[in-house]
Amino acid sequence: MNIGLIGDYDAGITAHQAIPPALRLAAAQLGVSLRCEWIPTGEIIDAERIRAFDGLWCVPGSPYQNMNGALCAIRFAREARRPFLGTCGGFQHAVVEYARNVLGWSNAEHAETAPDSARPVVSLLECSLVEAADSIVLKPGTRIHAAYGCREIVESYRCRYGLNPLFLAELTSGRLQIGAEDRAGDVRALELDDHPFFVATLFQPERAALAGKCPPLVAALVRACRA
Numbered sequence: 001m002n003i004g005l006i007g008d009y010d011a012g013i014t015a016h017q018a019i020p021p022a023l024r025l026a027a028a029q030l031g032v033s034l035r036c037e038w039i040p041t042g043e044i045i046d047a048e049r050i051r052a053f054d055g056l057w058c059v060p061g062s063p064y065q066n067m068n069g070a071l072c073a074i075r076f077a078r079e080a081r082r083p084f085l086g087t088c089g090g091f092q093h094a095v096v097e098y099a100r101n102v103l104g105w106s107n108a109e110h111a112e113t114a115p116d117s118a119r120p121v122v123s124l125l126e127c128s129l130v131e132a133a134d135s136i137v138l139k140p141g142t143r144i145h146a147a148y149g150c151r152e153i154v155e156s157y158r159c160r161y162g163l164n165p166l167f168l169a170e171l172t173s174g175r176l177q178i179g180a181e182d183r184a185g186d187v188r189a190l191e192l193d194d195h196p197f198f199v200a201t202l203f204q205p206e207r208a209a210l211a212g213k214c215p216p217l218v219a220a221l222v223r224a225c226r227a
Contacts, residue, residue, distance in 0.1 A: 001027075001034045004050050005146055006073045007059035007089070008162055009038045012133045015060040015088065015204050022209035026219040044069030047076040055083035055197075055225040058090030060158065063113050072105065076199060083224035085217065086200035088159050092122045094190065094200040096164055098176050099155035111157050123164040123170065125186075127158035129202070136180045136188050136203065143199055144179040144189050155203035162202050163187045178218055199223035 003023060020036060027034035030065065036057075041064040043049055050056060056077045063122055063192070064070045070089075074097040074187035086094045092110055099108035099121045109117035133156045138145040157177060163171070172178055179199065180189035192198040197220065205215040 001032055001055075001222070002037045002053050003034065003055045003057060003221075003225065004053035004073070005036055005038045005057050005059050006037070006041065006044070006050070006070055007061045008042075008065045013061050014210070015206055017203070018206040018209045019057070019059060022206040022215050022218045023222065025209055025212075025214035026222040029214050029219055030222055030226065032222065034222065040170050041066035041069035044072050046072065047080075047145075050076055051080075053082070053222055055085075057221065058084070058086040058093060058200075059159055060088035060090070062089030062092060063110075064089070064093075067093070068108070069128055076089070078192065078195065081196055083197040083221055084195075085142075085197075085221045086201070087203060087204050087206060088157070091190065091202045092159075092161055092199040093120050093164075095171065099167070099171060102175070103170065110161065111164075119167070120162050121164050123166075125160055125162045128160045129162075130160060131145050132157050134203075135183055136190075137183065138180045139178060140181040141189050142189075143176070143197060143220065144201070144217065147199075147216045149216070153203055155201075156205050156207050159202060163190075171206060178215070197221065198227070 015101040110122040151163040207217045
């Protein structure tokens with residue numbers, strides 16, 4: 001089983017340190033053989049670079065060196081129905097990809113890289129979540145709820161950008177659905193309801209692996225790849 005890690009590897013990023021052990025723990029828990037490969041966004045010109053992978057994970061660490069490469073990988077996972085997990089920056093870019101290619105908003109942008117955009121579907125959070133932990137309420141019937149097997153969790157973040165609430169109603173009026181919110185009702189996870197496994201979280205569940213714990217959402221990704 002091969003999982004492609006979409007992002008520009010940086011040994012100094014905590015999430016990048018956590019992702020390989022998170023996948024190893026998930027593989028051990030499920031009794032499968034698994035390898036992962038870091039794929040720099042600059043290498044993704046079209047879908048051929050990522051077509052051979054059983055699953056894709058768009059990892060934290062944005063802005064990416066090549067935003068279009070990340071969006072290309074996300075689009076491929078969505079359209080080819082390939083298991084997909086996006087965390088932190090992966091969540092943000094999944095929102096941009098959906099807005100552009102499903103809703104047809106060609107001017108949908110990420111405010112970090114296009115601060116003057118007329119349609120910043122990803123914008124600065126009212127309260128920064130850099131090295132923060134918070135309670136998250138999972139929506140019953142969602143894939144993320146099934147992965148954790150409980151209604152409320154506590155997870156860690158390292159981000160300053162999230163889904164722009166001005167566009168929330170339109171973004172989630174179709175296939176893209178809210179999977180989790182914080183106590184204030186702000187969106188913390190999204191998923192596609194007609195896809196085998198397409199889940200994106202603003203938080204970084206992979207960090208649990210640094211404490212030797214298998215992240216439930218990573219196990220769910222590996223399980224979807226096996227299926």
